[in-house]
Every structure is written in C-alpha cells, then in structure tokens.
Amino acid sequence: MIRLLPAALIAAFLSSCDSGPRELTLVRPDSPINQDIADSLVELLGNDAAVRIRQSAEPMSGGEALLAVAKSEADIALISNDQPFRDDVATVMPLYATVLHIVHLAEDSPSDVVELLQGANVFAGSEGSASRRVFERLTANLDLGDAPYTYVDDPGEMVDVAVVFAPLAPERLAEYKQDLSLWSLGIPADIGNGGAVDGVVLLNPHFRPFVIPEGTYGSATPQPVVTIAVDKILVTRNDLEPSVVYDLINEILRIRPALASTYPGLLQDMSDDFDASRSRFLLHKGTQNYLQRSEPTYIERYSGVAEVVVTLMVASISAAFAGIRIYNRRRKNRIDRFYSEVIAIRRQAANSRDNDVLQQAESRLRALQDEAFELLVDEKLAADESFRIFITLSNDVLEQVRTTE
Numbered sequence: 001m002i003r004l005l006p007a008a009l010i011a012a013f014l015s016s017c018d019s020g021p022r023e024l025t026l027v028r029p030d031s032p033i034n035q036d037i038a039d040s041l042v043e044l045l046g047n048d049a050a051v052r053i054r055q056s057a058e059p060m061s062g063g064e065a066l067l068a069v070a071k072s073e074a075d076i077a078l079i080s081n082d083q084p085f086r087d088d089v090a091t092v093m094p095l096y097a098t099v100l101h102i103v104h105l106a107e108d109s110p111s112d113v114v115e116l117l118q119g120a121n122v123f124a125g126s127e128g129s130a131s132r133r134v135f136e137r138l139t140a141n142l143d144l145g146d147a148p149y150t151y152v153d154d155p156g157e158m159v160d161v162a163v164v165f166a167p168l169a170p171e172r173l174a175e176y177k178q179d180l181s182l183w184s185l186g187i188p189a190d191i192g193n194g195g196a197v198d199g200v201v202l203l204n205p206h207f208r209p210f211v212i213p214e215g216t217y218g219s220a221t222p223q224p225v226v227t228i229a230v231d232k233i234l235v236t237r238n239d240l241e242p243s244v245v246y247d248l249i250n251e252i253l254r255i256r257p258a259l260a261s262t263y264p265g266l267l268q269d270m271s272d273d274f275d276a277s278r279s280r281f282l283l284h285k286g287t288q289n290y291l292q293r294s295e296p297t298y299i300e301r302y303s304g305v306a307e308v309v310v311t312l313m314v315a316s317i318s319a320a321f322a323g324i325r326i327y328n329r330r331r332k333n334r335i336d337r338f339y340s341e342v343i344a345i346r347r348q349a350a351n352s353r354d355n356d357v358l359q360q361a362e363s364r365l366r367a368l369q370d371e372a373f374e375l376l377v378d379e380k381l382a383a384d385e386s387f388r389i390f391i392t393l394s395n396d397v398l399e400q401v402r403t404t405e
Helices: 004-017 032-044 062-070 113-117 130-139 196-203 242-254 256-262 285-293 303-309 312-350 355-377 385-404
Strands: 022-029 051-060 076-080 089-105 121-123 161-166 180-182 207-212 225-237
Touching: 022 032, 022 062, 022 242, 032 051, 032 076, 032 256, 051 062, 051 242, 062 076, 062 089, 062 225, 076 089, 089 130, 089 207, 089 242, 089 285, 130 161, 130 196, 130 225, 196 207, 196 225, 242 256, 242 285, 242 385, 256 312, 256 385, 312 355, 312 385, 355 385
Parallel strands: 022 051, 022 076, 121 161
Antiparallel strands: 076 225, 089 161, 089 180, 089 225, 207 225
C-alpha cells in the first residue's frame, strides 16, 4: 500500500491540473467570407469541445496574422498558402480553396492572355495583397512586349481586367450590372497534359489547377473556367503542444457536417485524410500524429495480397466491418439532412418578423427533434457527437426564434 501511495498522489495531482477544454486564440481574418467561417468555427466549437476558439480583437491580413502567430500573440491563424516560408510556423490542416478569378468585359474578345493584358488597366487589390501576389506569379513568364499592363488601386477607375483571389462566391458578381466574363487559362482537358496551367503549377507547387464549373457565375461562366487555386490553411506556432493540435483537428472534423451545410461547395472536400503535401510550411507534430493514425491498417494495406491466402473467417470479418461502415455512413447521411433543414429554418426565421412564420419555424424545429429522437430509438441514427451537434444547433435556433417572437 505504501508503494502505491505516490502513484495515487501523482494521478490525483494530474487530474486536478485538468482544468477543462483548451482555449486557443485565432487571428480574426480581414476579409468578410473568412470572418464568417471563423465565426462559425467559434460558434460550433462550444463548451463541450476539447478545444475552444476565441478570436483576436482586431482583424489582420495574412502577413500580419503569420507574424502574430510567430510572436505568440495568437495561437492559430487562417492564411493563404502563398505566404513566405517561416521555420517558426507550422501547418495544422488545409480548410478550403481560394480561387484566382480573372474578370474582364465580355464585349472584349482577346485571343490569348497576352492580348488580354497588353496595355490593360488591372485592378488586383492593394500592393502586397494575395490577389496581386498570385497574379504576378501567374504573369511572371509572359512576354507582354512594350505595352505591359498597369495597376490601378481604385476599382472605381477605368478598369479593363479585375483580379480577385477569393473562395467561390457567385453572389460577388451578381451586384455588377456590366456584362462580365471570367477568363480561362485553358480547357479542362489541358490539365495534366502540359497546358498553361500545368506550367504555372510546376513553377509554383503550392498552386493547384482548379475548374470553375459552367454556370457557377451565371452568364459570366458560359463554359468551364480553368484557373488556379491556393489552399486556405490553418497554421500555428511550432511549440504548441502536439496533443492540442491533434484535438483541434479532431474537433474541426467533428463539426465538418455543420460547416459544409452552412457553406455548400466550399468545405465539401474537407476529409479525415486531408493532403497537406502542398503546404509551404512544415507540418506540425500534432498533424503528423493525426495523419499517421489515419493511415490504413496492416490488413487494409496488404488486402490485395491477403485475399489469395486468407481464410474464410478473415473474409467474413472483413465483410462484417464493411457492412458496419456502410450502416454508419447511412446514419451519417440521415443526420446531415437534419443539419440542412435546421439551417434553412434559421435563415428563414432570421429574415422575418412575422409571428406566424416564427411560430411555424418553432413547430418545424420541434417536429425535426421528435423525428430525430424516433430514429434514434429505432437505431437509425447514432447517439454520437453528430447527434449532439444537431440537438445543440436546433435548441440554439429555437431560442433565437423565441427571442424574436
């Protein structure tokens, strides 16, 4: 008993040091859409999360945010992957793509990008902005002769070409009354076959080809538009504990369904086995731990060879696990439907002050909760974190509707 006493005291001391979830400071982004996503992260990572986030008081640009993290003035930041390398900053994970949009008047019919830019007035944001940096790398190898383009700093001036480096946002062009078009760097079939976009990616490995589908921006995209994209990544300082980064990745992936429902088309590619190979920064140790955990097991890695020699018992076990995965995936798809409906109700209620509309919203929310609990009893939904997120989200919307009434 005497020998066990020190171990018991150590265990009691360690448990007393566990003061609850770790809180990290996120640099507030300076662009509206990135601010919206940061706000959603803060909201969804609530009190029950292993890691919570609060934002800095002042918004910062990418370079400022990177410096704030390096100086330990903040813990994490959401930056574009085109920022210069720093050995005191590490990548946590990529979140979504920022896409290069080259906008010009549709009445023009240039034959190539050189003709498009020769003598043109180009608005590409302020000097040092992400839009201008990416655009300059794109045009670095172009021979524009004696009539290069000229930058203008005010979009209200006479502009021939506008360069916007931002996530896909069809509503951005809707406010313009002019007949605009997005310039394409080729056709989708050129990707991987030595086209212009492949050359740009070869010289800038943190770039990747991106295709804006036909009709995404209405009449501005009558055909698919080939361009480049750069990942928006979450970074932290090197000395942040690996266990905290590991938990942060887990929590972000846990709330992925809610984020994807709020920002359709923007966060759909976020997955458990994300690719961080294009990162301009070193991977954090916590990220490496997470990715190694996500690698295939020994049996999965060598399943092609094992199929020849495994026994019927192993094959039966594999089939059973596959059935379980299919079953869990079906239950996940069901809960995603509930997320989408709650978010649709919230948007409808937020835009109305009509008591009848608000009462209908409250009734629909309660009916959704009743349906979810019935499916839970029937074991068609899992009593996991996704279900808890739905209940928390629906209760929050119920409270908002009651307050509005």
